[in-house]
Amino acid sequence: MMDFLLGAKDWDGTGDTRALRALNLDHVPRQLRRIEGALMADYLRQSIDRIGFIYWQEIPDDPNRPLPYVYYRHPVGDITIAPTDILDGEGRPVERRWRFSRETMAELPDIYAALEKMPLAPGLTTPPPLSQFFATRQAVLARAGWLQAEAWGLETWQWLGVLTYLGVMALVLMAGWAVARRLAGQDSWQGRLVGQLAGPVGLMAAALLFLDASERLGLTLRAFGAVSGLSAMLLILASAALAYRVVSLIFGALMAKATQTRAYTDEIVLSLAQGLMKLLIVVGAVIGCADVAGLPYEGVLTGLGIGGVALAFAARETVSNIIGGAILLSDRPFRKGDLVEAANTLAVIETVGLRSTRLRKLDDTLMIVPNAQLSDQVISNWGSRRRRRVLMKIGLTYETPRAQLEQFVARLMEIYRDQPEAETDNVTIGIKSLGPHSIDIELWGHFRVFSYEAQIAAQQALILDILSLAEDLGVSFAYPTQTVHLAPDNGAAPTTA
Template sequence: MSPPLRPIPLFLLILGLIVALPRSGVAQDGWPGDWQTYWSVGEAFVLLEQRGETVYGTYQPGDGRVTGITQDGVLRGTWQEADESGSFIFVLAQDGQSFAGRFGSGDWWNGHRAGIAQQQRPDWWSGATPQAKLRSILAAGNDAQYHGREGQVRWIEPLLSYDGPEGDSSDRDRRRRTLWHILDISTFRLWDAPVPPPEAEPGTELTYDIGPAGAGATYQLVFRLDDTNLWQLVLPPGPNLQADLARLIAARGYKTLDELEKARAGSPRMVMMDFILGTADWDGAGGARALRALDLDHVPRQLRRAEGALMADYLKRTIDRIGYVYWQEIPDDPARPLPYTFYRHPLGKIIIAPTDIKDEDGRLVERLWRFSRDTMEALPALYEALERMPIAPGLTAPPPLSQYFATRRAVLARADGLQRRVLGLELWQWIGLAAYLLAMSGVLALARRAARALGSGRGPMAAHLAQMGAPAGLLMAALLFLDASERLGLTLRAFGPVSALSAILLIFAVAALAYRAVSLVHGALMVRAVQTSAYTDEIVLSLAQGLLKLLVVIGAVIACADVAGLPYEGVLTGLGIGGVAVAFAARETVANIIGGAILLSDRPFRKGDMIEAAGTLAVIETVGLRSTRLRTMDNTLMIMPNAQLSDQVITNWDNRQRRKVQMLIGLTFDTPRDRLERFVARLMEVYCHQPDADTEDVTIGVVSLGPQSVDIELWGHFKVVTYEAQVAAQQALILDILSLAKEMHVSFAFPTRTVHLAAAPPATGQEDVPA
């Protein structure tokens, strides 16, 4: 049985659970607001208000009313439309942004919060003429369909009348949606709508034929003047509308509306829509959407965001002054053979033109409709001509998309007189350009002063740090220049190359800084590397420095070529061919570098080792990327190219685990045998007692009778590595041997010569008498 919880921890646990539970008063926004609702066979826009627990409101279309009581986020009530009524229940979601509901009949009725609809009749709403009527329907429908302001559909219902049998709200809703699809897939000019005669009487009807672009099929809109002298758009029965919609879709060559929607995605209309809707969400995903609508192929890829923002700003502000854009006035046929001219002015045109993307065989892969390059070049002049034109009714001044327009708005808000243009630029631009140039000069001067101050210090690191001053100053100046080109709008005019120049300057500054940084890091690491006995660190550092610097140079060249609009494939090919030529011209240097890499991989010696190569005995001092420095026994410096050294037979005298000792000890011939045998046995003991002697691999014994001595050979090894240790061990052994000889009273033979004198020859004339 578990022990009971203490009172205080239990209280804290309960309090934490209570705090963690969602509270309807905080997490929910309540029922008041605008709601887009839908059920299985229709939809409606509901406006709700709340007083205490009572919720009431209206919905369109249908001019219906709802009322109910809410408790803990659950709304129970009734709806009423004309002679129809029923009950419902809504359950508000925890976040207060949607609800799930059900009619009393059992059908579902759900909804979500919509964009705040205009509570008062919009300025563009009018039924005075068929043209005004059609404009009002398109404005409300486009707002709801494409701008996310679903509440605007409420203003469509008063503009319509229904022919045929009077249906319920679901029937009217289906008719409205079908009519909207017919309007949306058609291309027509509002100015072509019929103009009513001044003497028109109630009941007068006017017609206007519309239809999809390039299809040849049409649908006849019927406008009827009602008793209040307002024109109504007449909707025929639902089956007739459905048949007309299917006929128009078939005329475009498609079976369903979904197929047609997918097919017209790359049309001039969708390009305009992508641009305008994309600029509304510029800082989000809309920015990329808007830029895709512009032909920026002539702008380097790295500059397209900045350049594209400026072009988009010019274009959006120009379009807003031209007039309100109704999507249905722009053709939506992607197979249109000719470019679409949206606007024409003596200073230029706004054109949406196709770009054919073909494969290597010349076959068409894709056709992209975009605002043309000529449009991009004409935008500054067009905007200058239209700048004083008020923004079209129904639109608001857009926020700046580029640094240029943001800066311009801030400056002119304080000094409007600086807008006067001089030599192609406005006064505030000239002032800003002078300020930027002054700041760049100050940064460069400060960098030079800092470099001189660091250069006056001692040590290699101070020198390396001093070399970083100039690239750092150049980088800061390049950043200022790039910022100036964006904020001052020095592009799209005679200053077109300014952006590319600023980007190239920035690339050069970054490359120079990286190049010097590689040298700085290499110098710092090399200081530590020379203090070690391994030469591999130095070779690796030298190779790494060379490769990194080469990569920095190649990367800078490719980046500059990309900014300049040159294909990087050609640049890489040129670098490859140039590299082959340089390698052939400097093949000896390349061979030495490869030799250094071979020495790095094989590691036949270390720094300080004594080696023998090409018949020369020398000590390794340093191993570089191209050559190796050696010090001979007579203290002569010898520099050998790595290519030659790696091809030699190298004997490393220091790379041994033990060193051989070999002696020939000569005793005099008059040494007795027994003493000679005891000397050999004691000699073995003396050797084995040496601290560095290898007792497992030794041979001692009489090997020969020399010209002057009895020769005893000692052949063994000392477990030492360096030559100095070998000399010390061998000295100790020799001294012990001398002591042993003195102790045993044996003498070392030394070179002697015995002379035998023969008797004098007999006198002349005497003969030896035989015995």
């Protein structure tokens, strides 16, 4: 009793904690105990001030007293102080504390309603309200006392407040929906940002209004069942929805920036981080709602664990693909835009996602390969070559004199070495064989280029120089020809066509 009265007197200081410790609010969700406790403290203090003065000597002080202490009896309920066990997180008693009983908390509104018209004890003045409900109620009834009439569990002013709050909440939700729809197709990123956040922000505002209505109008757990708990859950879900949308927008902007570079590492990291952040938001919202509803954390976490195992078993292919993406992230076998050979197919890397990799084949066909399969294959990365091989076979006609052949080979070496991208340390040029149609000269070397386009451009410049060299030396390139000998029937010498 002393803890409660002295704590309530210093409520705005440090007394609120002391006063709330004297009330049995174990049946109220932990997040709502401050709001509901202030309301119950108002009911209890206002009732005690009308019952009379407290004489400490009349209150038993034996902590081992076997029976509860009934301070006040009334036909609608009793004000009782009873011993209760304070439990730890595992349900084991750690402390025995005397508190105003849970039954008293449930009966206080009726007790106060029965005592409200009684005057305060002589010498006492009306204390300042501790809760938003009593402050609002006093302000409203001081101006319109007729609104105190009760109907269906609430007073008239409360019903008017409920209708007002519901109307404002509906307007807020409609405004958020209208803004989101209007700005969804905006060209500016500011407009799109506001449009995508309007819906969750409207839901958040409606949840805050609902929570304020629950506190200010006194929509307690006793009056409307789980109204207060529902308001807290709605606020948690609205916060989760807003956080989920913000995460999507942030990572969407980062992903758009990452796709402009050749490095695919940022894309995988962002995909994994985004999925993890969204999963944490969802799990946090579920645990928060379970805590408000009074469900034990262990049961929720165990259920999530069992569900996670079942989900992982059912989606093991997806999980293996995600792990494959992590392997590609750590090994980094290619970059976006690289030409790779995998599964006997040449393709260009387009995007590496969380579950699969998109490749564009040389015939412009889009190929989607699960990361698990791609990470287990032998990948030949043509795009990571530090140099590209040049292998050319040049055929000259058999009518070409030896001197011109030697001069052509010598000048060909000079032309190759003059190419800006040519690697001159490792090159082989010479007559390789006598082919069926030509004298074959082989050029084997490397260009210091990184892309296929640059390789084609370098080879084109070399071929054009070779054509100019042949024109200068007066040599001809061979092409497949056939000589047909026709034998006459009369035994004459054969002719050649």
